[in-house]
Amino acid sequence: xxxxxxxxxxxxxxxxxxxxxxxxxxxxxxxxxxxxxxxxxxxxxxxxxxxxxxxxxxxxxxxxxxxxxxxxxxxxxxxxxxxxxxxxxxxxxxxxxxxxxxxxxxxxxxxxxxxxxxxxxxxxxxxxxxxxxxxxxxxxxxxxxxxxxxxxxxxxxxxxxxxxxxxxxxxxxxxxxxxxxxxxxxxxxxxxxxxxxxxxxxxxxxxxxxxxxxxxxxxxxxxxxxxxxxxxxxxxxxxxxxxxxxxxxxxxxxxxxxxxxxxxxxxxxxxxxxxxxxxxxxxxxxxxxxxxxxxxxxxxxxxxxxxxxxxxxxxxxxxxxxxxxxxxxxxxxxxxxxxxxxxxxxxxxxxxxxxxxxxxxxxxxxxxxxxxxxxxxxxxxxxxxxxxxxxxxxxxxxxxxxxxxxxxxxxxxxxxxxxxxxxxx
Amino acid sequence: xxxxxxxxxxxxxxxxxxxxxxxxxxxxxxxxxxxxxxxxxxxxxxxxxxxxxxxxxxxxxxxxxxxxxxxxxxxxxxxxxxxxxxxxxxxxxxxxxxxxxxxxxxxxxxxxxxxxxxxxxxxxxxxxxxxxxxxxxxxxxxxxxxxxxxxxxxxxxxxxxxxxxxxxxxxxxxxxxxxxxxxxxxxxxxxxxxxxxxxxxxxxxxxxxxxxxxxxxxxxxxxxxxxxxxxxxxxxxxxxxxxxxxxxxxxxxxxxxxxxxxxxxxxxxxxxxxxxxxxxxxxxxxxxxxxxxxxxxxxxxxxxxxxxxxxxxxxxxxxxxxxxxxxxxxxxxxxxxxxxxxxxxxxxxxxxxxxxxxxxxxxxxxxxxxxxxxxxxxxxxxxxxxxxxxxxxxxxxxxxxxxxxxxxxxxxxxxxxxxxxxxxxxxxxxxxxxxxxxxxxxxxxxxxxxx
Numbered sequence: 001x002x003x004x005x006x007x008x009x010x011x012x013x014x015x016x017x018x019x020x021x022x023x024x025x026x027x028x029x030x031x032x033x034x035x036x037x038x039x040x041x042x043x044x045x046x047x048x049x050x051x052x053x054x055x056x057x058x059x060x061x062x063x064x065x066x067x068x069x070x071x072x073x074x075x076x077x078x079x080x081x082x083x084x085x086x087x088x089x090x091x092x093x094x095x096x097x098x099x100x101x102x103x104x105x106x107x108x109x110x111x112x113x114x115x116x117x118x119x120x121x122x123x124x125x126x127x128x129x130x131x132x133x134x135x136x137x138x139x140x141x142x143x144x145x146x147x148x149x150x151x152x153x154x155x156x157x158x159x160x161x162x163x164x165x166x167x168x169x170x171x172x173x174x175x176x177x178x179x180x181x182x183x184x185x186x187x188x189x190x191x192x193x194x195x196x197x198x199x200x201x202x203x204x205x206x207x208x209x210x211x212x213x214x215x216x217x218x219x220x221x222x223x224x225x226x227x228x229x230x231x232x233x234x235x236x237x238x239x240x241x242x243x244x245x246x247x248x249x250x251x252x253x254x255x256x257x258x259x260x261x262x263x264x265x266x267x268x269x270x271x272x273x274x275x276x277x278x279x280x281x282x283x284x285x286x287x288x289x290x291x292x293x294x295x296x297x298x299x300x301x302x303x304x305x306x307x308x309x310x311x312x313x314x315x316x317x318x319x320x321x322x323x324x325x326x327x328x329x330x331x332x333x334x335x336x337x338x339x340x341x342x343x344x345x346x347x348x349x350x351x352x353x354x355x356x357x358x359x360x361x362x363x364x365x366x367x368x369x370x371x372x373x374x375x376x377x378x379x380x381x382x383x384x385x386x387x388x389x390x391x392x393x394x395x396x397x398x399x400x401x402x403x404x405x406x407x408x409x410x411x412x413x414x415x416x417x418x419x420x421x422x423x424x425x
Numbered sequence: 426x427x428x429x430x431x432x433x434x435x436x437x438x439x440x441x442x443x444x445x446x447x448x449x450x451x452x453x454x455x456x457x458x459x460x461x462x463x464x465x466x467x468x469x470x471x472x473x474x475x476x477x478x479x480x481x482x483x484x485x486x487x488x489x490x491x492x493x494x495x496x497x498x499x500x501x502x503x504x505x506x507x508x509x510x511x512x513x514x515x516x517x518x519x520x521x522x523x524x525x526x527x528x529x530x531x532x533x534x535x536x537x538x539x540x541x542x543x544x545x546x547x548x549x550x551x552x553x554x555x556x557x558x559x560x561x562x563x564x565x566x567x568x569x570x571x572x573x574x575x576x577x578x579x580x581x582x583x584x585x586x587x588x589x590x591x592x593x594x595x596x597x598x599x600x601x602x603x604x605x606x607x608x609x610x611x612x613x614x615x616x617x618x619x620x621x622x623x624x625x626x627x628x629x630x631x632x633x634x635x636x637x638x639x640x641x642x643x644x645x646x647x648x649x650x651x652x653x654x655x656x657x658x659x660x661x662x663x664x665x666x667x668x669x670x671x672x673x674x675x676x677x678x679x680x681x682x683x684x685x686x687x688x689x690x691x692x693x694x695x696x697x698x699x700x701x702x703x704x705x706x707x708x709x710x711x712x713x714x715x716x717x718x719x720x721x722x723x724x725x726x727x728x729x730x731x732x733x734x735x736x737x738x739x740x741x742x743x744x745x746x747x748x749x750x751x752x753x754x755x756x757x758x759x760x761x762x763x764x765x766x767x768x769x770x771x772x773x774x775x776x777x778x779x780x781x782x783x784x785x786x787x788x789x790x791x792x793x794x795x796x797x798x799x800x801x802x803x804x805x806x807x808x809x810x811x812x813x814x815x816x817x818x819x820x821x822x823x824x825x826x827x828x829x830x831x832x833x834x835x836x837x838x839x840x841x842x843x844x845x846x847x848x849x850x851x852x853x854x855x856x857x858x859x860x861x862x863x864x865x866x867x868x869x870x871x872x873x874x875x876x
Contacts, residue, residue: 023468024445024796024800025442025443025444025445025796026796026797026800060433061433061434061435065719065724065728068718068719069719069786070436072717072718072719072786072789072790072794073785073786073789073790074439074789074790074793075789075790075792075793075794075795075797076793076794076797077794077797092797094439094442094443094793094796095440095443096439096440096441096442096443097439097440098440099437099438099439099440100436100437100439103433103436103437106433107433111433122731123728123731124731125731126731126732126756127727127731127733127734128734129756130687130731130732130733130734130754130755130756131734133686133687133754133756134687134734134754135734137686137687138582138685138686138687138689138754139581139582140577140580140581198443210431211431214430214431242580242682242684243577243580244576244577244579244580245573245576245577275513275517275522276509276510276513276517277510277513277514277516277517282510286509286510286566289566289569292570292573292574292577314569314570314573315572315573315576341514341518344518345514345517345518348517348518348519348520348521348539349517349520349522351520351539352471352520352521352537352538352539355469355470355471355539356471356537356801359469359800359801359802360800360801361800
């Protein structure tokens with residue numbers, strides 16, 4: 001089911017993807033900048049994300065507060081997000097408001113610098129610190145995720161620190177840091193713009209050229225250095241948190257998004273933990289009732305990818321017992337191919353999820369910008385089902401055998417605070 | 426090559442608006458009372474199927490909060506001919522998922538699958554709704570899992586705020602507990618009560634089948650006739666009386682988490698059922714006060730004061746008198762200031778008419794955002810379910826934009842005065858009580874509880 005696509009590049013290097021689907025009178029605008037937390041540096045972590053907040057505070061021709069106000073009054077929805085490899089800004093608007101979206105996005109790409117000031121930085125710094133507290137510091141198990149990245153990747157690795165940054169670093173970010181960041185990374189030749197929905201490609205391209213064509217290219221962005229992940233032994237840690245149920249995390253380093261290995265890993269993830277009939281759910285949650293829940297996740301990141309397995313213990317289940325059970329499944333996955341029925345089940349699920357995800361124009365635009373940013377290939381979206389479908393049970397076994405080895409894993413156990421005494425090693 | 430300078434000084438004018446209509450759907454009622462709703466979307470190889478019945482959380486018997494929820498989850502955990510793992514395996518091999526559960530209004534089972542497997546998915550869905558067996562071992566398994574979940578919620582700031590807010594506003598009424606119920610009730614529920622709940626509440630009276638996706642309405646109607654026309658009719662249970670507590674003044678509840686990094690705040694009071702007249706007025710009132718990013722509350726607390734990542738208000742849509750509520754996660758040292766600002770904003774919208782610009786903005790958003798909210802099969806299913814659950818009428822979505830367009834600033838102020846009570850709110854704060862108590866004492870009598 002390939003989507004109709006056009007791909008263009010403006011003279012200033014801005015890559016443009018156009019996808020027409022006139023079923024609804026909507027257009028999704030999705031602008032990816034190839035900059036994320038991996039471009040932050042130790043001591044100034046969180047800058048890429050804090051910067052994303054500042055880009056909603058107005059530009060030379062858009063007054064502070066007007067971005068959300070104008071989009072909403074037009075019946076649109078807007079937001080942005082920052083992750084390891086990229087920052088994106090997006091809105092879905094009624095299609096007759098295409099120019100409004102392009103005006104807003106081009107103004108912040110080209111004319112944000114004069115609008116940034118100390119007061120906006122200080123306010124958004126506080127908003128972000130509150131965001132961090134809400135999402136991480138005040139959530140049960142909230143710190144575990146970033147601790148896994150810290151443990152798995154060495155200190156100078158660009159995935160070592162959290163996307164949102166550390167509070168101490170956020171407090172040190174200066175207005176000069178912000179300005180330099182904008183000059184370095186926010187330029188048309190470091191961005192991909194996708195328009196999806198009720199657009200006439202010829203007209204849309206002309207409007208993109210009108211709003212973005214005059215913006216000057218940047219000087220090119222160096223990719224951050226990515227040191228190898230050391231083949232050290234198993235790393236273990238116990239974290240004490242305000243939780244009632246212990247939780248065991250295991251993390252491994254795996255090949256990056258887009259590789260055949262990554263797809264094999266993702267198929268394994270679906271077989272093990274997606275749905276009630278998945279292997280880990282059936283065994284640990286349903287049959288033996290050791291776990292309250294299980295989950296696996298393979299990060300779709302660009303440099304390398306973390307594979308995560310987590311299991312939350314039922315009350316009165318020792319975390320060691322749960323860990324042993326998970327380890328046993330990993331060992332078996334490395335030695336024996338998945339049962340054909342399980343492979344088929346996982347594949348069906350992934351295909352349905354793939355089609356289901358593409359129902360909204362916003363997700364479609366996002367996937368197209370993503371594939372263009374990483375691989376310069378929006379048409380790769382149509383090949384996703386096939387990338388999964390051609391995998392065999394042996395491919396999946398080989399993935400686990402190669403990348404989920406006990407002597408290269410991180411094991412993090414989160415323990416209830418009350419049980420601290422006695423269980424500390 | 427020179428190009429003409431681009432005029433960026435003001436927002437570009439819109440082009441020509443394309444009209445939008447809610448997707449076409451078929452609606453029919455079987456002789457036994459079951460409503461059938463089908464919206465065809467042939468562009469995707471997927472189908473969404475759902476059966477909802479009048480067995481929602483609102484029907485919790487006295488002393489049995491959590492019974493409807495346990496019952497709803499058990500529908501898909503074993504039938505007369507299939508075990509729980511067999512149901513999951515069969516469904517997931519169709520590229521689908523099947524789940525069952527409740528909200529406050531209804532219980533439901535839903536299946537989504539690749540469209541080529543429509544018939545098999547439909548058959549399974551009917552099986553779990555009509556022939557669940559509530560196996561004793563699954564009852565015990567889910568009971569244990571839910572008790573652990575309730576235990577775990579005691580560490581979740583939002584769940585804690587929700588729980589103590591509900592208790593303070595609704596007392597022992599069904600809305601006064603989490604949907605999951607209470608520990609005491611979960612421990613006490615016996616299997617015959619679940620079977621009895623099924624007998625009383627799961628039947629075609631007040632129930633609906635909703636289907637969306639790559640499905641021909643006539644074919645689906647024929648499948649439904651064949652599988653559901655012989656489902657014995659029964660009268661709907663009717664609406665239970667849900668009586669909120671009467672608060673004479675603001676009441677502060679502090680849920681003490683001494684080392685919490687932040688404070689979770691939830692405040693508000695009981696309000697009106699979704700069907701209560703004036704829904705479009707409430708939608709706009711809420712949008713302006715706290716229902717969106719550019720609402721008064723969010724601009725005040727987040728953009729002006731920087732003390733939160735966000736704050737939202739809502740009139741929660743229920744068949745009974747659901748709450749009006751304001752939620753935020755805040756810097757603990759700013760909790761007192763936040764409550765003061767929130768109460769002042771509520772008072773202001775009661776006293777002064779909203780400006781024409783605010784009203785136009787909110788109306789523009791609510792009218793023009795509609796297509797965005799019906800992009801997925803699930804979106805459309807939900808809208809059809811709303812037509813059924815709230816008995817809104819088949820042409821409701823055709824007229825809703827005009828109803829919004831008719832709302833005046835005077836109506837909004839009038840609704841704010843009748844429906845918002847800044848002197849009779851439950852104010853629940855989950856965080857370090859020692860720091861919160863001095864800040865929140867001025868707002869009303871204060872109760873400190875542990876999680």
